[in-house]
Amino acid sequence: MENFLSLAEQNQQAAWKIIKELDIENIWRNTGAEINLVGSLKMGLLMKHLDIDFHVYSEQLSISESFKAILKISKNPKVKSFWFKNLLNTDENCLEWHLIYRDESSRDWQIDIIHMSLNSKYHGYFENVADRINGFLTDDIRQTILRLKYETPDDLKIAGIEYYRAVISDCIKSYEDFINWRRKNVSYGIDLWCP
Numbered sequence: 001m002e003n004f005l006s007l008a009e010q011n012q013q014a015a016w017k018i019i020k021e022l023d024i025e026n027i028w029r030n031t032g033a034e035i036n037l038v039g040s041l042k043m044g045l046l047m048k049h050l051d052i053d054f055h056v057y058s059e060q061l062s063i064s065e066s067f068k069a070i071l072k073i074s075k076n077p078k079v080k081s082f083w084f085k086n087l088l089n090t091d092e093n094c095l096e097w098h099l100i101y102r103d104e105s106s107r108d109w110q111i112d113i114i115h116m117s118l119n120s121k122y123h124g125y126f127e128n129v130a131d132r133i134n135g136f137l138t139d140d141i142r143q144t145i146l147r148l149k150y151e152t153p154d155d156l157k158i159a160g161i162e163y164y165r166a167v168i169s170d171c172i173k174s175y176e177d178f179i180n181w182r183r184k185n186v187s188y189g190i191d192l193w194c195p
Contacts, residue, residue: 004150011046027072033058038126040160047149050109061117066095129194136168151175161191168195
């Protein structure tokens with residue numbers, strides 16, 4: 001148990017160091033945007049899948065302004081690649097950015113930045129989900145989620161929300177039960193579960 005708790009704490013510290021080094025929050029704020037941390041880092045549930053998630057909201061959503069912010073972040077030589085999806089003509093109505101940052105230990109971190117307009121129907125939604133999950137995190141629930149993430153094979157990509165829903169809503173405790181739970185609770189598209 002100490003092993004995965006220690007790993008989670010080390011990853012939290014490393015993630016905050018990366019955010020500060022890349023100056024992600026200030027770069028976006030300097031564009032006039034609102035930037036909010038979401039996902040596992042915000043909830044203290046970052047385990048083996050090294051990802052940092054932000055939602056960014058601008059009054060006027062501009063591809064060129066979004067590119068300018070990403071280019072400033074990407075000037076750091078530890079940012080090895082980035083790509084984006086233009087989802088402005090979809091229900092999500094956003095620009096989706098993904099950056100790969102390689103740390104001193106040659107570990108790759110994925111930084112996901114979802115850029116939306118202030119009037120997006122998702123404005124604040126996932127921030128609220130993270131706050132609600134945080135409200136349910138007893139020591140036992142936190143340790144169960146971290147253990148399940150730790151026991152997940154490295155090559156199996158599972159969205160964090162699946163762990164949270166399984167443990168909080170359905171009291172899943174073991175990895176075997178979690179895999180069985182996933183088979184019965186297939187999620188398509190954006191998972192809007194909130195405790």
